[in-house]
Amino acid sequence: MFVGGEVLQAWWHWAQAIIPEPERESGLRELKQFLSAFTELSPLDITLRRFRPQIRLKLPLADLQERWQRRWQERVPLQYLIGTVHWHDLELVVTPSVLIPRPETEELLEVVAATVPPWQQQGHWLDLGTGSGAIAIGLARLFAAAQVHAVDCSPEALEVTRINIEKYALGDRVHCYVGSWFTPLTHLQGQVQGIVSNPPYIPTRLVATLQPEVQYHEPPLALDGGADGLQAIRQIVETAPEYLQPQGWLFMELMATQGEAVAALAMATQAYERVEILHDLSGHDRFLLAQAV
Template sequence: MEIKTIREALLWASRFLQDAGTRDPRFEAELMIRHVLQMSRASFMASLPDPISVEAMQEVESLCRRRAKHEPIQYMIGEQNFYGRDFLVAPGVLIPRPETELLVEQIMLFASRIWNQGETLDLVDIGTGSGAISLTLACEQPSWKVSTVDLSPDAIAIARQNAARLAVENRVRFLQGDLVQPLIDLGEHVDILVSNPPYIPSRDVDELDVEVREYEPRLALDGGDDGLDCYRRICAALPDVLKPTALVGFEVGIHQAQDVAELMMQSGVIDEVSIFPDLAGIDRMVIGVRHKPNS
């Protein structure tokens, strides 16, 4: 079949991806064609009757064949939208998920209850990856001083690029290290600690969907035997890194919320814990608050 228009390209790519068994063939086909043609969605829809070049169609076909092998589309086009902003992503970082946006919302909501609007707060994001959490909060809360920590130099490099794209690079500090250790080494304390750490039990990582298992970094997925290793280590260190009034927010895996809430309380410095579900009804966010003792 000779493909002459953008509409014909969309129909061909949709059918190809459907036959390959990808998750959302029509949406993915549109995303790839828009990427090749560098079009917004509005421009794309208006341009469906327009011709598509042979070279562009060859590029679309190449992307479709990669996607048929279950390569994540976000790595193929190099971007993922998070909280209304496009973040660079690459195989060195976990692809930001929509449910993590709910963690960002809960952090801002709880902070608004504890502190005055515009107050300068120190926030650290442990295991920052692409920077989706930390950089979103830097954009949404200009008065906050944001630090990010990641063990992976590749992740830090990508997060730095995203900070520059979002024009917050001068307000975000990037630390390389293992979980909270850089803060402890610096002797620093924070008002807010947020983390979406690896939480998949080791035995389950090899059972994940092929596009996660084969392409996303295992370092960002494997949470140890029961998936709780990072939470144990972070919670054990909370007395050493939190200010007298503080907020802690975690994203957790399925069936982990109660265990993580107990780890928070066992730290001895968290006074109240709340658990919130994601849009699928899975308990996904664990929020802890430390109240300054009455003098």
């Protein structure tokens, strides 16, 4: 369907006007992204208001209006309204059943790529708590000879994972399992080269302090890490050695305040010969790197 340039211009003025004043700058960036996702206009066309006489729309203008209103009235994250997110070198489908993958997790993948020597970039790799499949798909593309096993306890999340796996034609190398952490993977005990996970790590009491976009719209299962935030992390750190080959790797994303506690958990197992907490680009403790004995 098409819309006249002048009609879209008028829509643009309305859409700008409903952005709350304190969020004007970021809201305008989002508006450009939003409009370019549903039209053939590039963000530059939009910045320069190069609205042609007739512009093709992917949705009726009334639907765009309704979605843009939900962005500000209900604080629905932009990525859920658009239905996709650019993450690492991927464009992933996202729905409210999955966490919107974050820039820190792109860094996690970079840490994996920079750490694992070529001889270990094959065999079985796990993504525990896969959500959109971001880590699993990223891993499979980095390590072309690896088989990646992606686990999530949410069947709705795994429907999205599967869509993304198909999008990148990785069905022969990325395998999905419904279940809790290692439970569906017992056939891989002792055979895994590496585990990468971004588990839920927010302490329960802090979930209610998160920004409304996260608190009300992202899946609670993806956020809530139990009373101390370490429930999932503890389980993964303690069980991983049963699955890893000698010298196998565990990489995990953490909350900035959890580095010391997580390093202590890993060392207490005596199952890792190397345990490090790495910083993210903002200088916060963010990643566990552990190598099995």
